[in-house]
Amino acid sequence: MFHVLVSDSMSNEGLAPLLENPHLQIIQKNINEVSESLHQYDALVVRSATKVTEDLLSKMSNLKIIARAGVGVDNIDVEAATKHGVIVINAPDGNTISTAEHTFAMMASLVRHIPQANISVKSREWNRSSYVGTELAGKHLGIIGFGRIGSEIAKRARAFDMQVHVFDPFLPKTRAEKLGVDICTLEEVLKIADIITVHTPLTKDTKGLLGKENLAKTKKGVYLLNCARGGIIDENAVIHFLESGHVAGMALDVFEIEPPTNQRLIEFEQVIATPHLGASTKEAQLNVASQVAREVSDFFNGKPVTSSINLPAMSKDVYEKIQPYYELSKKMGLIVSQCMNEPVQEISITYAGSVTDLETSFITRGLLSGFLTTRIDTTINEVNAAMISKELGITFGDKVSSNTYGYSNSITVVAIGETKTFEIRGTYVAHYGGRIVSLNGFNIDFSPEGNLLYIQHTDRPGVIGKVGNILGDNEINIATMQVGRKEMGGEAIMMLSFDKPIQENVGHVLKNVGDIVNIRKIDL
Numbered sequence: 001m002f003h004v005l006v007s008d009s010m011s012n013e014g015l016a017p018l019l020e021n022p023h024l025q026i027i028q029k030n031i032n033e034v035s036e037s038l039h040q041y042d043a044l045v046v047r048s049a050t051k052v053t054e055d056l057l058s059k060m061s062n063l064k065i066i067a068r069a070g071v072g073v074d075n076i077d078v079e080a081a082t083k084h085g086v087i088v089i090n091a092p093d094g095n096t097i098s099t100a101e102h103t104f105a106m107m108a109s110l111v112r113h114i115p116q117a118n119i120s121v122k123s124r125e126w127n128r129s130s131y132v133g134t135e136l137a138g139k140h141l142g143i144i145g146f147g148r149i150g151s152e153i154a155k156r157a158r159a160f161d162m163q164v165h166v167f168d169p170f171l172p173k174t175r176a177e178k179l180g181v182d183i184c185t186l187e188e189v190l191k192i193a194d195i196i197t198v199h200t201p202l203t204k205d206t207k208g209l210l211g212k213e214n215l216a217k218t219k220k221g222v223y224l225l226n227c228a229r230g231g232i233i234d235e236n237a238v239i240h241f242l243e244s245g246h247v248a249g250m251a252l253d254v255f256e257i258e259p260p261t262n263q264r265l266i267e268f269e270q271v272i273a274t275p276h277l278g279a280s281t282k283e284a285q286l287n288v289a290s291q292v293a294r295e296v297s298d299f300f301n302g303k304p305v306t307s308s309i310n311l312p313a314m315s316k317d318v319y320e321k322i323q324p325y326y327e328l329s330k331k332m333g334l335i336v337s338q339c340m341n342e343p344v345q346e347i348s349i350t351y352a353g354s355v356t357d358l359e360t361s362f363i364t365r366g367l368l369s370g371f372l373t374t375r376i377d378t379t380i381n382e383v384n385a386a387m388i389s390k391e392l393g394i395t396f397g398d399k400v401s402s403n404t405y406g407y408s409n410s411i412t413v414v415a416i417g418e419t420k421t422f423e424i425r426g427t428y429v430a431h432y433g434g435r436i437v438s439l440n441g442f443n444i445d446f447s448p449e450g451n452l453l454y455i456q457h458t459d460r461p462g463v464i465g466k467v468g469n470i471l472g473d474n475e476i477n478i479a480t481m482q483v484g485r486k487e488m489g490g491e492a493i494m495m496l497s498f499d500k501p502i503q504e505n506v507g508h509v510l511k512n513v514g515d516i517v518n519i520r521k522i523d524l
């Protein structure tokens with residue numbers, strides 16, 4: 001039974017795939033109410049209110065997946081989650097329309113002073129001359145961050161006859177052209193726009209993006225909107241521009257601290273605000289809750305997640321194709337680690353043949369996770385393997401080659417240690433499974449599974465017999481045996497597999513057999 005904690009308020013209808021899954025136990029409680037049982041949860045489902053810090057993660061020792069029922073993951077320490085091997089997913093498009101519509105409603109309200117006029121009428125005033133507004137038609141709208149929400153705003157702005165100018169350094173030109181917007185530099189947007197709206201994530205690059213310096217470059221009388229994340233427009237910096245009248249008005253749905261503590265900013269007559277309502281519609285909440293519920297349910301049913309923040313995105317079909325290679329590479333990593341009884345500084349992986357059509361970075365993660373599993377005492381998986389390898393100073397890289405060594409596909413791994421180098425090659429044969437076809441240059445063919453013994457020896461008559469006798473004397477049944485050599489009388493190897501794990505002392509006894517140079521026990 002998996003335990004799922006849903007710690008922010010969410011649509012129960014949307015959560016149905018979780019609530020109806022008999023293998024999951026769902027607890028809907030605030031994170032502060034479950035401080036005693038944090039270690040028991042396998043999944044955590046949040047919106048923006050729960051702060052998933054490194055400290056919280058270290059208390060949630062059983063956690064496997066964090067699901068953000070929304071877009072922004074700035075409330076989650078994704079780096080710490082990755083380090084702990086916890087997958088982070090979000091619901092990337094479930095609230096796009098709601099947030100775009102909210103932004104547009106804020107824009108119209110801002111330039112027509114609707115919130116202020118509403119308060120005035122409710123106070124029994126009839127003050128028409130104080131609320132003369134500005135038309136949107138013909139105005140230059142600057143959109144900073146042209147992703148899902150930014151694009152939806154552009155569509156709506158065009159319907160209002162606005163001229164749209166966008167700044168997004170990561171925007172593919174073809175996409176902007178398709179939407180018929182003017183692609184600009186940040187300087188150009190700041191200079192031309194009558195209204196500026198920000199729609200980037202909050203990152204170290206976007207924090208304070210509209211600060212004192214950039215605000216000074218805007219048009220006098222500009223209107224500003226922040227319905228993305230508090231801090232993209234620096235709250236303290238903007239106060240000065242509101243006081244001087246350079247900024248004619250501002251709409252905020254999000255704040256640097258929520259609920260906001262910067263009363264000075266909110267109290268300006270020309271500032272309008274909502275309490276982080278962008279995604280608060282029935283439709284968006286149903287969408288985001290059902291998106292993450294489906295993903296978490298799939299995850300616990302062993303299916304791939306499709307909207308992970310810290311794993312390559314993958315559809316079910318692609319995942320099914322990758323899975324056998326991932327399993328093979330993980331086993332190869334385990335073999336490398338157990339055969340090399342010394343620190344490893346470098347691991348290089350070469351892919352060839354049909355495997356190169358797949359997302360090989362995921363397969364590399366499998367290899368690294370297999371390699372690290374026997375070496376360090378933390379949860380290692382495809383999420384954190386690359387990060388931990390880097391932390392341990394292991395450099396790794398993958399490349400593609402046209403040499404498949406006669407197989408339809410091959411994965412070759414070379415690990416360089418302090419004193420030796422180890423090379424292993426594997427291939428996946430459809431309906432048959434993964435095979436190891438070469439070890440340190442010796443051709444061999446075995447299935448990477450179970451309890452194995454790798455023996456390097458000199459190719460001389462009687463060595464194989466002696467090994468067989470010693471194992472027999474110790475009641476150890478050899479299930480399979482593969483031998484390989486490069487030339488008669490030279491170096492040779494044996495790979496033996498057993499029905500059950502062999503005792504440590506057998507390895508010691510075998511070491512006394514003359515001509516054996518190295519013995520490694522491998523558990524897969």
Ligand SMILES: NC(=O)C1=CN([C@@H]2O[C@H](COP(=O)(O)OP(=O)(O)OC[C@H]3O[C@@H](n4cnc5c(N)ncnc54)[C@H](O)[C@@H]3O)[C@@H](O)[C@H]2O)C=CC1
Pocket residue numbers: 070071072073092095096099144145146147148149150167168169170171199200201202205206227228229253254276277278279280
């Ligand atoms: N108020 C609310 O309730 C909601 C707020 N949001 C916020 O809106 C943000 C945007 O959401 P989406 O459009 O769905 O995300 P998205 O990922 O589709 O788009 C973000 C865009 O920002 C661009 N970007 C990143 N760094 C940039 C930079 N330094 N300068 C300019 N552009 C940059 C990216 O290239 C991308 O195109 C989210 O990250 C979230 O913080 C999202 C949903 C609801």
Ligand SMILES: O=C(O)C(=O)COP(=O)(O)O
Pocket residue numbers: 047048049069070071072073095276278279280
């Ligand atoms: O999806 C987002 O990024 C949002 O900001 C929505 O936040 P919420 O889920 O309403 O707390």
